[in-house]
Amino acid sequence: MRASPLSPVILCLLAASVACAPSAVAPAPTLAPTLAPDLGKRVVALHGVVTSAHPLASEAGLAILRQGGNAVDAAVAAAFAVGVVEPNMSGVGGSGAMLMWQQRSRRADYLDFYAAQPTAAFAAAGITGPASDVPLRNAGVPGEVAGLLAAHERFGTLPLATVLAPAIRVAEEGFPLYQVLGEMVERDTVRLGRDAVARALFWRGDTLKVPGDRIVNPELAMVMRRIATQGRAGFYEGETARAVVERMNAGGHPVRLSDFAAYQPVWKRPLCTTYRADVVLSAPPPQGGMQLVHSLKLLEPYDLRSVGLPTRSAEAFDIFTSALRVGQAGTRGSDDPRWTVVPARGAVSSSYAAVRHNLVGTGRAADTASTGAAIEHDAASSPAACAPFEPYGEARVAIAGGFEAERAVPAEHAAGGETTHISVVDAEGNAVAVTVTNSSVFGNRAGVLGFFLNDSGISFFRAADLARADAPAWRTRISTIAPTLVVNDRGVRMVVGSPGGGRIPFAMM
Numbered sequence: 001m002r003a004s005p006l007s008p009v010i011l012c013l014l015a016a017s018v019a020c021a022p023s024a025v026a027p028a029p030t031l032a033p034t035l036a037p038d039l040g041k042r043v044v045a046l047h048g049v050v051t052s053a054h055p056l057a058s059e060a061g062l063a064i065l066r067q068g069g070n071a072v073d074a075a076v077a078a079a080f081a082v083g084v085v086e087p088n089m090s091g092v093g094g095s096g097a098m099l100m101w102q103q104r105s106r107r108a109d110y111l112d113f114y115a116a117q118p119t120a121a122f123a124a125a126g127i128t129g130p131a132s133d134v135p136l137r138n139a140g141v142p143g144e145v146a147g148l149l150a151a152h153e154r155f156g157t158l159p160l161a162t163v164l165a166p167a168i169r170v171a172e173e174g175f176p177l178y179q180v181l182g183e184m185v186e187r188d189t190v191r192l193g194r195d196a197v198a199r200a201l202f203w204r205g206d207t208l209k210v211p212g213d214r215i216v217n218p219e220l221a222m223v224m225r226r227i228a229t230q231g232r233a234g235f236y237e238g239e240t241a242r243a244v245v246e247r248m249n250a251g252g253h254p255v256r257l258s259d260f261a262a263y264q265p266v267w268k269r270p271l272c273t274t275y276r277a278d279v280v281l282s283a284p285p286p287q288g289g290m291q292l293v294h295s296l297k298l299l300e301p302y303d304l305r306s307v308g309l310p311t312r313s314a315e316a317f318d319i320f321t322s323a324l325r326v327g328q329a330g331t332r333g334s335d336d337p338r339w340t341v342v343p344a345r346g347a348v349s350s351s352y353a354a355v356r357h358n359l360v361g362t363g364r365a366a367d368t369a370s371t372g373a374a375i376e377h378d379a380a381s382s383p384a385a386c387a388p389f390e391p392y393g394e395a396r397v398a399i400a401g402g403f404e405a406e407r408a409v410p411a412e413h414a415a416g417g418e419t420t421h422i423s424v425v426d427a428e429g430n431a432v433a434v435t436v437t438n439s440s441v442f443g444n445r446a447g448v449l450g451f452f453l454n455d456s457g458i459s460f461f462r463a464a465d466l467a468r469a470d471a472p473a474w475r476t477r478i479s480t481i482a483p484t485l486v487v488n489d490r491g492v493r494m495v496v497g498s499p500g501g502g503r504i505p506f507a508m509m
Helices: 055-066 071-085 119-125 144-155 160-173 179-187 196-202 218-230 238-250 257-262 289-299 314-329 350-359 384-389 411-416 501-508
Strands: 007-013 017-020 042-047 049-052 095-102 107-112 266-268 271-275 278-282 418-425 431-439 484-488 491-497
Touching (some): 055 160, 055 418, 071 095, 071 418, 071 431, 095 144, 095 278, 095 484, 107 144, 144 160, 238 257, 271 384, 418 491, 431 484
Antiparallel strands (some): 007 017, 049 418, 095 431, 271 278, 418 431
16 A cells, blocks of 8 residues: 555555545745554655555545645545556456545545446346356446546546546556466466466466566556547547457357446445544445445444453453444345335434444354344434435335345355545645445456456446346446545545455445
C-alpha cells in the first residue's frame, strides 16, 4: 500500500486501504510525508492522500492532486492506473462502486457501477441454461468505465484527458512484474495460457516472465486514449465496444452492441448510521455495507480499548469475532433491492443491534448464528445525525414477482474473489472511497484489447429467469465490497475499503 503525501491526513497502513483525517487543513502542500513513530505504521501528510495497492496507482492520483485536481479526479486517475498494474484485480473490463464526500456541501453520494447482464439479449437468444455451462456467459457488460466517467463528469474539475494521462503512460512505458502478480499468473497458467492477451502480457515465448521483467500494454493504452478523447463513447461504442462484443459472442454470450450503449451506472443514497459521536456512511444493497455496519453497531457498547486488542486479549477476541459472525448472519438477506425486499435500514439500526447484542461476547462460539429479523426494524427512523445525508430508505420491491430459484454462488467465489480499493482525501477535505473488481482473479481469464473481462455474473445469474425479456438488466445479487466514510461535524475522519472477496467486511473491521 502506498501513501501519497498531500493533505490533512494520517494514513493508516492496514490490511484495508484507510485514510484517517484530523480536522485541521493546512494551507500549502508538503511534498514529503512524515513518519510518526508514536503512531506505528502510519504516514502523516498535510494536504492530501491517495492510498492504493500499488505505488504507481497512488502516484497517478498524487500527480492529479498536484495539478490542482480534487479527490474525485485523483480517485478516477488512480482507478484507471490500478487496472493497468493490477489486471488480476480490476480494470476497464470490470465493475465497482464509489462513495464520494463533498466537504463544502457536506454531501455524500454513492455510485454503483457493477457489470450488468442484458436480460433481453438472453431472452432473444433463447438461452435458458446455467451460466456455468458456458463460462463467458458469466461476464456482464463492464461498468467501471461508465462509473468512473460519471463520477468525473459530476464532480471532477480537470479535463478527462489530463486525468487519464498517468494511467496511459504506465500502460505505454510498462512496469516491472512484481511477485504477487507473478504468483497469481503462475497459479493460473492452465486457463491464462489459453488466452492471447494473457500470453502477450505475461509470457516470453513459451516461458513465463519472472519478477522484474517489464509488462507493457500498448493495446490497453490505446483503449484509454479513446476514452480520454471520446469519453463514454470511446468505450461503449465504436472499435472498443465491437471488439468486446465479438469476444463475448465468440464465448457464447448473447450481448449486443446496443447493450453496451445502454449501460448506465446507478446513483444511490448511502446507508447511514451513527457510531458513538460519528456518522458512518457505507454501501447500500446489494453491496456489503449492511454486514459491515451491523457488525460495527454490535461493537458499539464495548470499550475495546480497555478490554485490549483482539490479538492480545481473549475477551476482546471473543467480542470482536462474535460481532463479525453475528453481523454476517444477520444480513444474509442482502440481494438486489429492485427484486427482493432488503431491509437495509433495519439492518444498520440501533434497535436491531440491541436485540442481537446478547449474541456477542458470550465466551463461546455457538454452532449456528441467528439470522435475525431486520425487517422488523426497517420502519424505525434513521438517527437524527443521518438526516442531512438523505440516507437509504425503507425496503421496497420495485418489480413484482421477484426472482425464482437461483443458482448458488460457488464457495470459492464467495470467499476468494478479489478486488482492489483506493482511498483519497484532498486539500479541501473532499474524500472518495472507490472499490473496483474483476469479481474473480483475472475475471473470466478472457482478454480483449489488453484487459480482462469480469465474471460478475457468477453472483447474479438466475437460470430460471433467463427468458424474462421484460426484466431490467441484471446486476449482481450480492457483493461484499463496502466503500465507507466516517464523518463528524468537521468533515471526514476516515475513508476505508478493502480487497478480499467474501472477507472484505471482516478485513475492514
